Amino acid sequence: MEEKSYFAHPTAVIDEACTIGEGTRIWHFSHIMSGAVVGKNCNIGQNVVISPDVTLGTNVKVQNNVSIYTGVTCGDDVFLGPSCVFTNVTNPRSAVNRRGQYARTHVGKGATIGANATVVCGHDIGEYAFIGAGAVVTKDVQPYAMLVGNPARFAGWMSRNGCKLKFDGNGEEVPAYAFCSETNEKYELYRGVVKFIGDVNDESAI
Numbered sequence: 080m081e082e083k084s085y086f087a088h089p090t091a092v093i094d095e096a097c098t099i100g101e102g103t104r105i106w107h108f109s110h111i112m113s114g115a116v117v118g119k120n121c122n123i124g125q126n127v128v129i130s131p132d133v134t135l136g137t138n139v140k141v142q143n144n145v146s147i148y149t150g151v152t153c154g155d156d157v158f159l160g161p162s163c164v165f166t167n168v169t170n171p172r173s174a175v176n177r178r179g180q181y182a183r184t185h186v187g188k189g190a191t192i193g194a195n196a197t198v199v200c201g202h203d204i205g206e207y208a209f210i211g212a213g214a215v216v217t218k219d220v221q222p223y224a225m226l227v228g229n230p231a232r233f234a235g236w237m238s239r240n241g242c243k244l245k246f247d248g249n250g251e252e253v254p255a256y257a258f259c260s261e262t263n264e265k266y267e268l269y270r271g272v273v274k275f276i277g278d279v280n281d282e283s284a285i
Contacts, residue, residue, distance in 0.1 A: 150181035150200060154188035164197040189239055209237040223273040236273050
């Protein structure tokens with residue numbers, strides 16, 4: 080028997096024709112379905128379902144009780160909090176078969192989706208965005224943006240390390256700047272768009 084490069088708990092169900100990367104761990108009662116692609120060094124918690132054609136990047140952490148339905152893709156370093164929800168049909172009816180009419184949702188690199196949050200399908204989550212616990216996302220989310228509430232509303236900007244950024248201006252007429260309180264990395268806000276500048280110890284970032 081071919082030795083697996085990943086760990087799967089004995090209660091996990093791993094269908095044929097799925098791809099699971101080296102170093103990934105899959106825990107109790109989780110189900111990886113045919114056609115799913117799970118990257119390297121991911122952690123798939125208990126009672127997780129990963130549906131056909133879902134793609135997860137490297138180092139994605141999926142907490143307990145998350146169902147990731149067809150139409151969803153995640154970049155590297157994404158965090159999916161406990162019991163967060165993805166939909167994949169905009170107008171579901173029990174009596175109407177809409178299989179194959181799935182709206183796409185992409186979760187960008189480094190983004191966080193909090194516990195019990197819901198992402199309505201067809202709306203992308205930008206890189207390093209932060210969706211608060213219980214939020215209901217009904218529109219696209221910009222990179223580095225923090226959204227909270229139902230419906231989800233803008234509540235600030237977050238660093239790559241997950242710290243709230245405090246800019247020195249509103250960034251409308253001239254760029255405003257902020258530094259991550261944990262890493263001291265620099266960010267620019269200009270006309271509603273946040274960009275990562277880099278390490279302030281690097282001369283190119285000054």
